[in-house]
Amino acid sequence: MTAVGDVAAAPPRRRRRWGARVALGAAGAWLVFVAAHRLLSGRAWWWNLPDLLPPLLFVAAPLLLLVLVPLARPARLWCAALLVAALALGWPVAGVNPATLWHRPAPAPPDAVTVFSWNTWYWDQMLAAGPGGEPIHDPDRLYRYLHAQAADVYLLQEFLYFTPEWDPVPVADVDRLRREFPGFHIAVAGELLTVSRFPITLERPLDVRPWLDREWDDLPPADSRMPAYHTVKTLRTDLLVDGRVVTFYNSHLHVPVVGLPARAPDTADDGLARHDLRQASIRALAADVADNPHPVVFAGDLNTSPAMRLLRTLPDRLVDATAALDSPYPVSWARYGLPLWRLDWLFTSADVDVHEYRMVPPDGLSDHSGQFAVVSP
Structure with a gap:
């Protein structure tokens, strides 16, 4: 016969076993996902969609799952160990900047160079429409914002317009750009614009096509009015800075995913093509x-x-300048008024000092913050 006490004890034991399975399963599943992400990100084109997860999730998820540890009795230590392992594996990709607590950049010398890098979000073409559906342009507001940065070198992206069919076209009023920056030197390649107070001794667009793993027949599209937009995503300019040549690379990489990461008939929507590019x-x-x-x-x-x-x-020659930022979690991209995570970066060679580095709010002109830096070679 079964004792009455045994009957009463059976449901709690079953609940404990169920709770332990849930806690261990959640901790183990998250650890497997983080390990898969570290292995597949940037290697497998079909991992493009998981690549879009918020970076802070790699810290937040294991910390939140710690509340399940008490349910894992008698396997609490195993559950905690799995979550600690997931946290350790995910920490380097979470976007946290602990160096801001101790890193103090050296003071800038008098001849330091100020740099402003920014994705302009289709130049002065506002993402609003006029009465007839035409784009609204506001160049005065754009130039006021650029002048407010008072930079020696501007590294600007999306120096272009888009048609209603989302075809890129060049900015027509380049003459105004020259009037707004008298005495500055200008280099343009596709959507990339570099404006420099220092003379440009070399201008070199870096074409991606020789470095592709595959051939893409529509790169660039035959009817494109801006072929370099599709093939050049980095513009090199060598500037003569106080008698010494310094190279500035201005870059805007392709978005990893447009829609789901599935195969499509052209490079604009093909997940594999975007990975390759x-x-x-x-x-x-x-x-x-x-x-x-x-x-x-x-x-x-x-x-x-x-x-x-x-x-x-x-x-390897390029050193991440993130430590010079004053934020423990730098953010440069926003959507729907919410700051999300970082997509904009600054790197230098080891023989360049970064004395100041900060994100500049875009004043409603773009979904990207600008990057302002003071550097000296």
Whole structure:
């Protein structure tokens, strides 16, 4: 016969076993996901969608799952160990900047160079429509914002317009750009614009096509009015700064995903093509940096969050300037008025000092913050 006490004890034991399974299963599943992400991000094109997860989730998820540990009795230690392992594996890709607590940049010398990098969001073409559906342009507001940065070097992306069919077209009023920056030197390649107070001694667009793993017949599209938009995602300019040549790379990588990461008939919507283009952009940069004897500043909208491995495939010669930021969790991209995570980056070679580095709010002109830095070679 079954004792009455045994009957009463059976349901609590079953609940404990169920709770332990849930806690261990959740902790184990998250650890497996983080391990898969570290392995597949930037390597498998079909991982593009998980690549878009908020970077902070790699810290927040294991910390939140710790509330399940008491349910894992008698396997609480195992559950806690799985979550600690997931936290340790996810920490490097979470976008947290602990160096802000101790890093103090050196004071800038009098001849330091001020740099402003920014994705302008289709130049002065506001994402609003007039009475007939035509785009609204506000160049006065754009130029006021740019002048307010008072930079020596501007590394600007999306120097272009889009038609209602989302075809890129060049900005027509380049003459106004020259009037607004008298005495400055200008280099343009596709959507990339570099405006410099210092003379430009070399201007080199980095074409991605020689570095692709596959051939894409529509790169660029035959009817494109702006072919370089599709093939050049980094513009190199060598500037003569107080008698010394310094290289500035202005970059805007392809977005990893447009819609779901599925195959499509053209590179604009094909997940594999976008993966290939992003990888080729980094290879083109790495090859150019390897042969470049000058100090280097590399900045732009990389469309790459801290969670994406692509960021860690940049040339070893380039040093991440994040430690100079004053934020423990830097954010440069916003949507629907909400700051989300970081897509814009600044790297330099080791022979360039970063004395100041901060994100500049876009004043409603873009969904990206600007990057302002003070550097000296």
